[in-house]
Amino acid sequence: xxxxxxxxxxxxxxxxxxxxxxxxxxxxxxxxxxxxxxxxxxxxxxxxxxxxxxxxxxxxxxxxxxxxxxxxxxxxxxxxxxxxxxxxxxxxxxxxxxxxxxxxxxxxxxxxxxxxxxxxxxxxxxxxxxxxxxx
Numbered sequence: 001x002x003x004x005x006x007x008x009x010x011x012x013x014x015x016x017x018x019x020x021x022x023x024x025x026x027x028x029x030x031x032x033x034x035x036x037x038x039x040x041x042x043x044x045x046x047x048x049x050x051x052x053x054x055x056x057x058x059x060x061x062x063x064x065x066x067x068x069x070x071x072x073x074x075x076x077x078x079x080x081x082x083x084x085x086x087x088x089x090x091x092x093x094x095x096x097x098x099x100x101x102x103x104x105x106x107x108x109x110x111x112x113x114x115x116x117x118x119x120x121x122x123x124x125x126x127x128x129x130x131x132x133x134x135x
Contacts, residue, residue, distance in 0.1 A: 005067035012060040013131070019053045019086075020127045022046060026120040036109040040101050043116075047094055054087055075134050082126045089119040 026046060033039050061083070065076060093116050100112040 001067050005064055008060045008064040008067060012057060012064055015053055015057040015060055016127055016131060019050070019057060020124060022050050022053060023120045023123040023127070026050075027117060027124065030113055030117045030120070036100070036113075039113075040097075043097060044101070047090070047097070050090060054083065054090065058083055075130075079130060079134075082130060086123050086126065089122065093119050 026043070029039060029042055029046075061079060093112075096112045096115055100108050103109070
């Protein structure tokens with residue numbers, strides 16, 4: 001059991017760091033280019049990768065939680081709530097992105113970029129905060 005907990009914890013941290021790196025990449029893309037025509041294919045490519053990393057983070061977290069006997073602590077509760085907020089924000093961002101990518105309305109594009117920037121900055125702070133708090 002200890003080996004499984006150790007391995008799942010290591011993988012969980014690796015997935016969390018990968019989520020952080022992809023979120024930082026999103027923030028960098030949103031700040032680097034103002035043209036939505038350039039930004040759209042890049043975002044469209046990174047969104048499935050972000051969902052994959054979130055699912056890997058959930059799976060390794062569930063394996064670790066199983067090894068702990070489903071004992072609920074405040075850190076586990078905070079991680080579950082944070083993961084749900086990150087997933088919900090990603091779903092909302094993707095819905096806005098789908099509406100925005102077919103539109104030529106600059107206000108809609110700016111609204112999406114503003115929302116996505118706040119969402120990915122939030123994700124960065126959540127991952128860093130949970131990592132620093134849990135260690």
